[in-house]
Amino acid sequence: MNDKAETPVTVIGLGLMGQALARAFLKAGHPTTVWNRTTSKADELVAEGARLAPTIGDALKAGSLTIICVTDYRAMHELLGASDIDLDGRTLINLTSGDSAQAREAARWAEQRGARYLDGAIMAIPSAIGTTEAMILHSGPQPDFETHKPTLDALGTVTYLGGDHGLASLYDVAGLAMMWSILNAWLQGTALLRTAGIDAATYAPFARRIATGVAEWLPGYAEQIDSGSFPAEVSALETDARAMAHLIEESEAVGVNAELPRLIKAMADRAIAAGHGSEQYPVLIEEFSRPRND
Structure with missing residues (x-):
């Protein structure tokens, strides 16, 4: 596979993302x-030079590498699990969304059928595919990833995470947690400032600066x-909790929903009650790491 431009590829699943991958x-x-x-759904791709396989079995035989991008893992098993589908010797890269347990089970299932298997996650919208802005995560055997990396580079910025097939899915949901948390915090602040006549566009640059600063x-x-030590170098958790109370009070005073800050303060209060009030904010990892017993 020294000449990546000649490596044949098969794409199974032509939703918006699958079409972007094939393109x-x-x-x-x-x-x-x-x-x-x-x-x-293949019409435009065929007009651009793709070949439409008449059957899924034919599609699998056509490429050195098969990319799967379907609705879910169940759909993948239904499509590739038929008795007449031969996976022996095939290399599958599954970019279907799912959880880490499904990814590990899919790897065992594929390997039992003689296939090489990498799991993956797409951290991008379809229009970004093919650019460096598209982050494509992969997990599974490193030799298989390295073999096909020159081909996969066509999709964007490809990243190898490790041999555990479930890592791509875990990174995916961890990334979603970051995304939603940042957006929710911004929406909370936007709602507060709107009560004083400040629009979202005016607040956005300030919010972006705060988010960037916190990321540092x-x-x-x-x-x-990682060390399990949380010295209060910036501020103690009990100080942060007082600021959380101020945010809750301000939100309620101006008629803005305070559910989100109340949730975070409840977690901080539990940590403080457990004796961590003099430690720094990351000590809350203990609260995030245990299930809540209601």
């Missing part, structure tokens, strides 16, 4: 075979978590 391979010069239950704390806070 990126075509643009990079890879002979690309596609298959989808609804064949009309993460490496140092990560060291505290």
Whole structure:
């Protein structure tokens, strides 16, 4: 596979993301075979140079590498689990969304059928595929990843996470937790400022600066978590809890929903009650790491 432009690729599943993946391979010069239950979804790709396989078995035979991007893991098993589908010797890269347990089970299932298997997650929207902005995560055997990395580079910035097939799914949901938390915090602040006539566009640059500044704390806070030591170098958790109370009071005073700050303060209060009030904010990892027993 020294000449990546000649590596044949198959894409199974032609939703918006699957079409974007196939189009990126075509643009990079890879002979690309596609298959989808609804064949009309392949029309534009065929016009651009893709080959539509008549059957899924034919699609699997056409490429050195098969990319799977379907609705869920159940759909993947249904499509590839038929008795007449031969996976022996095939390399599968599953970019279907799911959880880490499903990814590990899929790896065992594929390997039992003689296939090489990498699991993956796409941290991008379809329009970003094929650009460096698209982050594509992969987990599974490193030799298989290294073999196909020159081909996968057509999709964006590809990243190898480790041999555990479930890592890509775990990173995926961890990334979603970051995304939603940042957006929710911004929405909380936006709701507060709107009560004083400040619009979202005016607040957004300030919020972005705060988010960027907080992101700079993460490496140092990560060291505290990994060492299990939380000295209050910036502020103590009990100080943060008083600020949380102020946010709750201000929200309620101006008629803004306070559910989110109340949730976070409840976690801080539990940590303080457990004796961690004099430690720094990352000590809350203990609260995040245990299930809540209601």
